[in-house]
Amino acid sequence: MAQRNLLQFIILGLLHQTPLTGYELTKAFDSDIGEFWSAQHSQIYPQLQKLETAGSLTHTEEVTGEKLARKRYAITDTGLDTLNNWLAAPTPASTNGKDEFALKLYFIPDANDARLRPMLEAQQVEHTAKRTHLEHQLATKFPDGAPTVGLGHYLILQHAVSREHEYCDWLATALTHCR
Structure with missing residues (x-):
């Protein structure tokens, strides 16, 4: 594409x-x-x-x-x-x-912009779904935690889950700035 x-x-x-x-x-x-x-x-x-x-x-x-x-x-x-x-x-x-x-968020001028809340909410839905998917992958592929073999894959999945948790937390905080 x-x-x-x-x-x-x-x-x-x-x-x-x-x-x-x-x-x-x-x-x-x-x-x-x-x-x-x-x-x-x-x-x-x-x-x-x-x-x-x-x-x-x-x-x-x-x-x-x-x-x-x-x-x-x-x-x-x-x-x-x-x-x-x-x-x-x-x-x-x-x-x-x-x-x-x-990039879009950078150009939103203030908390009263009617586009802000829907933008943040859409991202919250997307990143929550991504986090849930990654958590499922981690639990399915590594039910016993960190493996001896495949440790890199485990660590990357763990990092991705952590990143999505942080992003979702940031989005929740950002939503508090909407009017």
Whole structure:
């Protein structure tokens, strides 16, 4: 299955916060967004051009110094509709170490956002089911606890169960912030 182009939504989300230059967008991946998503300069600029061609963003030219011009990009109503549709859509499970849910959550502005509780609740259902499945696997495959043979498999399953427990606890805490 082809990977979804999530970079477009990241760019639209960042531009919804404030108009930015391409350089400033690139720098955002070195700071806040870089904690959970990465993109290269060579990916960002072509995506800006595609989004502008699609009418999702526009730019103004700024002159810095005597002759240097740079483009400052801003989201359009079309781009805002695209961003909002993506934020409201169901979130698939994370793949390749990239967590789309965390990415969407980053762009939710406050506790009053009507999308927040359903997003968190959907993730809670998904991760509770995953935790239950992993606990069943651990109990079925290793009913006597840590084995002598197959210890690596046991430890990985144990880690996955622990990770899902922690994630479910975090989601429960996050739900307390919803209004």
